[in-house]
Every structure is written in structure tokens, then in C-alpha cells.
Amino acid sequence: INSYVPTLYSGNYVYENYISDCTAPQSFYFPIDSHTQAYTIYTYGQLVPTGNTLTTPRGMPWGSDGMVNLWSDTSMNTRVDQIIRPCDPGWTDVVADGYCYKFIYQPYTWTQAEQICHAEGAILATVFDGNFETVLEGQAINVDFWIGLNDRDQEGVFVWDQLNGSIPLTSGMFTNWAPGQPTPDPGHVTNCVIQEMQVGAPLGKGWVPVNCNLTKPAVCIKRNYNYNYEPTFDSENDLPKGIWSLGVQTQTGPCYVKVYSQSEIQLYHQFVVNVHDDAGLDGAIKAANDNRMIAHVTHQEASMIGIEGQLQYLHIYKENLTIQDVEIFYQRSTCAFEYISTPFSCPAYNFNAMVTGIDSMGYLYQRIKPIFCMSGPTQYSCQHGGAFNNGRCYCQQYWTGQYCEQAICVNGGFPDASETA
Incomplete structure (x- = not known):
């Protein structure tokens, strides 16, 4: 669900087609405009095990590493794939979740690291599941780093850093506290959370609240989708613009394809x-x-x-x-x-x-x-002397509305509560 819901933001229904027999390979062609940053393909049919193929407007195959399978249900003959623009230079894809992340290896305080992330339209890392936690730990190796979790505003109430406001820790199911953490902090001193990477550390490996003024490396994350995105002709981080081709083949019977795009052209x-x-x-x-x-x-x-x-x-x-x-x-x-x-x-x-x-x-x-x-107006529904023609009421002077039901006042008059006089 976390991967699918963001695909609905700025969503546009751009293509559909149905072919009654797809046992021979079929090609579906659909346009991707210059403002599209991601699109989602819904395929219905008893597909062959090799799955779908994608070809860019320049005739080049689009590799499977650039296509995220959100789900594939063979019992319902349904498959959903998402194609997302690559991350910005210097950022790394977390393909399965639609995120990009970047390590800041120079140590900063928590507030300084937060400001650096926000300046790039990102946030300090929000960790909603163990898969992303594993990715970050694999990159950090033995280096502790700041994450976005903190209780700076209210002791014991932990929230995740966001560009606007915050998200309560309790909104998700995943936590990775070090053994015995968090501990009571009556002095309200240890308000920012690090990912402690040393198993043998005094507080153990996992999330540990510490003083926000300590200096640590940090991890920024952001969605591949950028609401400030403006297309260019030469960017390597855009989806190729133009007519894409989707190849579909079924083991038996028909296939049906729908495409939704995320584009600021609304x-x-x-x-x-x-x-x-x-x-x-x-x-x-x-x-x-x-x-x-x-x-x-x-x-x-x-x-x-x-x-x-x-x-x-x-x-x-x-x-x-x-x-x-x-x-x-x-x-x-x-x-x-x-x-x-x-x-x-x-x-x-x-x-x-x-x-x-x-x-x-x-x-x-x-x-x-x-x-x-x-259904609209009928011959007998026009009011106040209105004349019906071609599905429409033509109103007499001083009346308006679909059924000529609203009075038009003149000479400083104003309608009554019903607007009919």
C-alpha cells in the first residue's frame, strides 16, 4: 500500500485498450508528456511467465530495474507495474519504495542535518519498514547516523521529520529501538534519534535518543516525484518523452491495458x-x-x-x-x-x-x-414561461438557471431566500 498510494498523486488516466486474443505478442502505444515523472501500467489477462516488455520512444528496451512491480496476482490475472523517473544526481534509488536517499558523511548536529535535507526538498530519514532499515544499515556499515525521529516538542512523543509538520511514530507499525530504549528523560535532553550501528555499544544497536547538539552523519530521503519538477531537453533524470510501447502476451485469451501517469499537466x-x-x-x-x-x-x-x-x-x-x-x-x-x-x-x-x-x-x-x-430539462420542466428546445430551457426576461428557476433582480432589488422572486 505504501508503494501504491503515492501513484495516485497528480494522477491522470491516459490510455486504455482491449484485445480479444493476445496469445500472439501484442504492442500497445501510449504517450508520455514532458511533465510526467512516473506512470503506472495495469495489465489484465493470463500473462506469460516472462511478463511485459517496455520500449522507450527511442526504440531502446526499458530494463526491469526501472520498472517496479507493485503487485502480480495470477489468480485474478492482474499485474500492476510502476515506471519512475530516476533519482537526481548524487541520490540512490530505493526502487521498491519509490524513494531516493543520500548519505551526508560530514558530521552535523541534528538541526543542521535537517536544514541540509530540507534545502534539497528532502527530509531526514523516515524508516517505516525493515527493508529500508536494512538498506540504510548496509550503506552505513559501522557509522552511526541521524534519522528523522525526535521528541523535541513533547517529551516521550516521538515524531518523524517532514517538510511541513511531522508524522507521529505511532502512525506506522515498525520500530527498531535499541534494547531498553527509549529511556525516561526527565531533563528533556536526549531528544533526537540516531541509528546506532555498533552491536557492542553501551546502549546497543538500533534507535537511540541522544543530545541533538552532537554531531553525526545523516541520511536524507525524498520521493522520486518532485512537485517542483520542471522538464528540460537534456536531463538524464527524466523519463524519456514521447510514444512508449508496451509488449503483452497471454497464455490464453484476451488482455486489457490501462495506463495512469503522474504529471503536472492537469x-x-x-x-x-x-x-x-x-x-x-x-x-x-x-x-x-x-x-x-x-x-x-x-x-x-x-x-x-x-x-x-x-x-x-x-x-x-x-x-x-x-x-x-x-x-x-x-x-x-x-x-x-x-x-x-x-x-x-x-x-x-x-x-x-x-x-x-x-x-x-x-x-x-x-x-x-x-x-x-x-436527463436535463424536459418539455414540461421549464419554469416561469421558459421555452424548451434541444434539451434546454430558454428563459424569459428576468429569469435564469437550467430550468429558469432563478430570478434576476433589477433596480437595486434582491431575491428572496428561495431566489424565485
Whole structure:
């Protein structure tokens, strides 16, 4: 769970496909935009034992050391893999947990070490399980080092260092206290915790609270995902941008693939039937043939090469993943939702729509959005003299709303509590 939950942060549904017979090798192609730092592949099917293969946009195989298998359930024919951008230079991957760590070998006080970690968007090491503890001990050998655990604010209440606030030690199940630790500290002196590496040390091997002003080496950790990340053309620590290929083969029967990415290119959308509206509904109207998606897309600003991102197309799918219609997005100024599509009709009450565009570095991005269509107004539901046409109420003067239910006051008037007068 600790490995899977972070994949949902800034998540985008970018690709899906179903093939009825995958006993022969099948290739699935999906785009990775310039702001993507990680993506997750869900594969459903009775897969061959060798598993899936990945090929980068440059045609190079993506090694298994860069693909973390979050789970593989042969009884349910389900496999989930995550591909994460490499750690920054000088940092080491803890691949199974999606972390990067770095040892600071020069001795510092606990507070100095904390400041050094925070300056790099990291924290002093939080140790939630024995696997990571083993990794750190293997690197430290016989050198004691600071970890993020401390009770500086309240005696006996241990918390983990964080960039903002702290996390209680009790929020996790793992501890590695040295024998007899922690001991009572009525003077509130030993408030910062080291990983004692010497089995024969006076206090034993494990976590030991000591004076925070002692100087020790330290370990910083941070997630591979960096919320301040900005893509470049030459970084060795980016995921390759462009069209990736996933190879899938089953022992028998079909296969189904879904891809979710972690990218700061986020799409926010609503639906309108009036081309001038800048606020709409969460769903389209089933009876209307002039539904339009309005959209706002983040991180579309011009890049260093002067390209401004552009939302381009709205693809409307049937249930069997076939395209029924394609609409075009147009940009408009001074609107919160800066894009509006050409009109469309709902093919069903629930369907998927895929929007595509070009990011600020010239790479394709796409987002799949589940859409629902509402019944909306009917011939008999328009109020206050409103006229029904094409799934919409056209209101008389001084009335507004989807059903013409809201009064528009003039000459300094204001509506009553019900807004109907």
C-alpha cells in the first residue's frame, strides 16, 4: 500500500485498450508528456511467465530495474507495474519504495542535518519498514547516523521529520529501538534519534535518543516525484518523452491495458450548451445536440523554445473503445476555462472521452475522462414561461438557471431566500 498510494498523486488516466486474443505478442502505444515523472501500467489477462516488455520512444528496451512491480496476482490475472523517473544526481534509488536517499558523511548536529535535507526538498530519514532499515544499515556499515525521529516538542512523543509538520511514530507499525530504549528523560535532553550501528555499544544497536547538539552523519530521503519538477531537453533524470510501447502476451485469451501517469499537466473540465458560458455542469445533457466541453489545462505556458501548449481534440468513445466522434477545441481569451469544444451529442448516459493536445515542449499528451450525461430539462420542466428546445430551457426576461428557476433582480432589488422572486 505504501508503494501504491503515492501513484495516485497528480494522477491522470491516459490510455486504455482491449484485445480479444493476445496469445500472439501484442504492442500497445501510449504517450508520455514532458511533465510526467512516473506512470503506472495495469495489465489484465493470463500473462506469460516472462511478463511485459517496455520500449522507450527511442526504440531502446526499458530494463526491469526501472520498472517496479507493485503487485502480480495470477489468480485474478492482474499485474500492476510502476515506471519512475530516476533519482537526481548524487541520490540512490530505493526502487521498491519509490524513494531516493543520500548519505551526508560530514558530521552535523541534528538541526543542521535537517536544514541540509530540507534545502534539497528532502527530509531526514523516515524508516517505516525493515527493508529500508536494512538498506540504510548496509550503506552505513559501522557509522552511526541521524534519522528523522525526535521528541523535541513533547517529551516521550516521538515524531518523524517532514517538510511541513511531522508524522507521529505511532502512525506506522515498525520500530527498531535499541534494547531498553527509549529511556525516561526527565531533563528533556536526549531528544533526537540516531541509528546506532555498533552491536557492542553501551546502549546497543538500533534507535537511540541522544543530545541533538552532537554531531553525526545523516541520511536524507525524498520521493522520486518532485512537485517542483520542471522538464528540460537534456536531463538524464527524466523519463524519456514521447510514444512508449508496451509488449503483452497471454497464455490464453484476451488482455486489457490501462495506463495512469503522474504529471503536472492537469485537465479541469465542465459542460455547457451556451458558447458564451464560462461556468457549466459536471455532466453533459442527454437530450441536447450542442453540448460543449470547456476546459482549463495547467502548465501550458511557453517553454524555453517558445512553444505554448495547446489542447486540440476531444475524442468520444463508445463502450467497445471505438471512436464515435471527434471534436475540435478552440482557445478563447479572458475565460477561466480557456478552451471550448465544438458541439456534440451524448452517445449514451455514460461514456469515455479522450482529450489530446501538445505540451509546451512539443510532446503529445492525452487524458481519458469518464463522462455522464444528465436527463436535463424536459418539455414540461421549464419554469416561469421558459421555452424548451434541444434539451434546454430558454428563459424569459428576468429569469435564469437550467430550468429558469432563478430570478434576476433589477433596480437595486434582491431575491428572496428561495431566489424565485
